[in-house]
Amino acid sequence: MLDYLVTLPRPVKRQILLLIDVVLVPASLLIALALLFDTAPASDLLWSALPLFFIAPILATPVFLKIGLNRIKLMAFEVHDMRRGAFAALSVAILTAIITYALGLNIPRAVVMLTGPVFLLLHLGIRTLGRNFLVRRFNDGAGRIPVAIYGAGSAGVQLLAALRQDFQMRPVTFVDDNVTLQSMTVSGMEVCSRSRLEALVKSKEVERVLLAMPSVSEPKMRRLTQELAEFGCEVHALPSYSELVEGTGLASNLRPVTADRLLGRDKVDLETPEVARAYAGRRVLITGAGGSIGSELCRQIILRGPQRVTLVDHSEYALYTISQELMPLAALHGVELVTRLGSVCDKERMSNVMAESETDIVLFAAAYKHVPLVEENEIEGLRNNLFGTLTTAEAAQKAGVERFILVSTDKAVRPTNIMGASKRLAELAIQDLQTRSEVTKFAMVRFGNVLGSSGSVIPLFQSQISAGGPITLTHDKITRYFMTISEAARLVLLAGAYATGGDVFVLDMGAPVNIRDLARRMVELTGLTVRDESNPQGDIDIQTVGLRPGEKLYEELLIGNNMLPTPHEKIMRAEERKLSQIEMARILKQIRTAIAANDPLKLRAIIEASVDGFHVAETGLDDVV
Known part of the structure; x- marks a missing residue:
């Protein structure tokens, strides 16, 4: 009741x-x-x-x-x-x-x-x-994080009032160093000592401590944070009391640093009527559905009211996880949700899945994307990224799918690594397939680095900061284009709406971000300081360790200056050189032969000769842009 x-x-x-x-x-x-x-x-x-x-x-x-x-x-x-x-x-x-x-x-x-x-x-x-x-x-609600409020003063009472209406955190107790307050009750909640807090953390009755002492100096706050973190719980600091009263600081300061706060620019609004019209009532298949981009695509597409969404992934765990998350959302919006295990390299499997789901649109997000891993596993990298794309695209063409959207990367432009080269070859193979496609419209979306995705610098730097440093950079001058996961997913959806055939879509992401500046910003957002020559007493050191094999100092989005406008001012359509059918067939045959012979050296030689602009990156510390 x-x-x-x-x-x-x-x-x-x-x-x-x-x-x-x-x-x-x-x-x-x-x-x-x-x-x-x-x-x-x-x-x-x-x-x-x-x-x-x-x-x-x-x-x-x-x-x-x-x-x-x-x-x-x-x-x-x-x-x-x-x-x-x-x-x-x-x-x-x-x-x-x-x-x-x-x-x-x-x-x-x-x-x-x-x-x-x-x-x-x-x-x-x-x-x-x-x-x-x-x-x-x-307070008895399942799933809410039990928290202790450190500081039983006015800020703590204000925070308690806010948390009592929160669905994510459950206040358990106040903690205060003032012995006259200990064992007293403030706003209906008991005040305990720090020793009692340690016992509560060990017994799992408290998982997070919220510091509600806005008047405490920054050095003392950092020291207290470190001491409490040794108890084995999360520690978050509250903003100033005026911000708390105005409601401007509570939400952002009780959560870890988010990707959006590190973007360095305003997010691009990619919500347009074209997206809703393009996907409403359609049957959509998403490959790599359990990955960072694929899972966000799933969440976004369901909100557009499709008839059916088919999730495809070769990882049982990833597919199970995303399907469990999406089932309530799909039911709420009246969308049929279908899960299919399988590899994009399996032509028969992909053909059967598309036939049974009567697919209208394919969003292809399946890929090996981590540069160092693919650099060491070039055979599998090419097999999955190139031939997995081509196999699925050919199955889509045979099934009469209306649109096929390939998720690509800025590393495909004048690549210096196998991952980038494999994605560039996938782009070329799709464009070649478009020349012989009467029904299916093929298009590609070229991403920058996606903040918060698996393998990105955000979780890496966060773990290094949590461990007390150092943060490791591959080069002081390294820069990257960045976009949020939501921007990435909506760009794919817009590409599907704008596709005319053989298109390469790119988002205007502003100026590239220096990774050292990004690391410094992350340190400062967590309330710490960078240790350097000007601040030898700082908290976190930033060290340069050298470029990894295949890593570029900077990324590019386009091959040449050949941009065309689209209906959205922040999305560009690139016009780039395509290979002839004979050239593409020759390259694919050579790569298949090298893969069959398990010959990575021959494979690299073929890539170097076939991919426009491919070159081996320098790995020294003295490289300059």
Whole structure:
């Protein structure tokens, strides 16, 4: 019953609260009369006061609405909200007196005097009881992180009030170094010592500590954070008290550093009507559905109202994880969700999956993307990234799929590594296939580095900062283009809407970001400082270790200056040189032969001769842009 009431719309909740307060008026009158039953016959008192039972609630209703008695949120009911209740009680007493004297009712004056206080007691009692039930319900809610608030001052109390309405964190206790506060109760929650906190963390009763001491100096805050982190729990610092009151600092400072805060530019708005029209009611197949990009594509596409979404991945665990996440979302939007295990290199499997799902659109996000790994496993890198793409694309063409969108990378432009070369060859193979495709429209989307995706610098730097450093850079001057996962996914969806055949779409991501600057920004956002010559007492050191095999100092998005506009001002269409059918067939045959012979040296020689702009990157520390 309580769960049902909690989920009701707010206007309905307000009506319920108003009805309760209106019902309390005759209830208060009845209790006041009952207190006088020993001075007069009960039947006489009730009969004399009968008009009050009908008229007083009617007149009190507009008064309660004017006071806003039903607009006080139950979870936020505090002492200062009692003033409205007191004013309402006074109004009830005055209305009772006016009605009594206006109608000449024969009831004792004590009834008039008692009705107001009784109403106030009932009103406060019911509100407090309801608030306690809600607090207990939320505190016992499964999945909420148990947290301790370090600091029982005004900032801590303010934070407690906010967390009591939060669905992610559950406040367990206050912690304070002031011995006079320990064992006391503040805002209904006990204050404990630091030693007691350590015991709570070890028993898993507390998993996170929120520092609510905005007046503490930065060095002391860092020291306290380190000491508490040794207990084995997460530690987050609160912003200044003024930011907390204004609501500007709570959300961002109680979470780890997010990718969006590191972007260095405004996010690009890629939400357009074309996307909704392109996918509504369609049957979409997504390969690599369990990966960073693939999973975000799944989330975004379901919101566009397709008829069916088919998830394909070769990893059972990845496919299971994303399907479990998406099932409630798909059910909510009335989308059929289908999961299919299989490799994109398996032509028969991909053909069968497309035939049974009657696919209209393929979003191809399956790839080996980590440069050092593919550099050491060039045979498998080419097999998956080139022939997996080609196999799936040919299956899509045979099945009469309308659109096939390949997720590519800026590393495909004048590549210096096998991963980039494999993606460039995949682009060329798709463009060649387009020349012989009458139904299917093929297009490619070239990404920069996706912040927060698996293998990106964000989780790497975060783990290095958590360990106390150092942060390792491959080069002081290395730069990259960055985009968020949501931008990446929506760019793919827009490419599907804009595709005319053989297109290469690129997002205008602004200026490239220096990775050293990114690392420094991450350190500062966590409340620490960089240790360098100007600050030898800093917290985190940044070290340069040299470029990895195949790594570039900087990435490019285009081969030459050949951009064409699209309906979206931030998306460009690149016009680049394509290979003839004979040239492409020759390269594919040579690569197949080298893979079959398991000859990586021959494979590299073929790539160097076939991929325009391919060159081996220098790995020394003295490279310059």
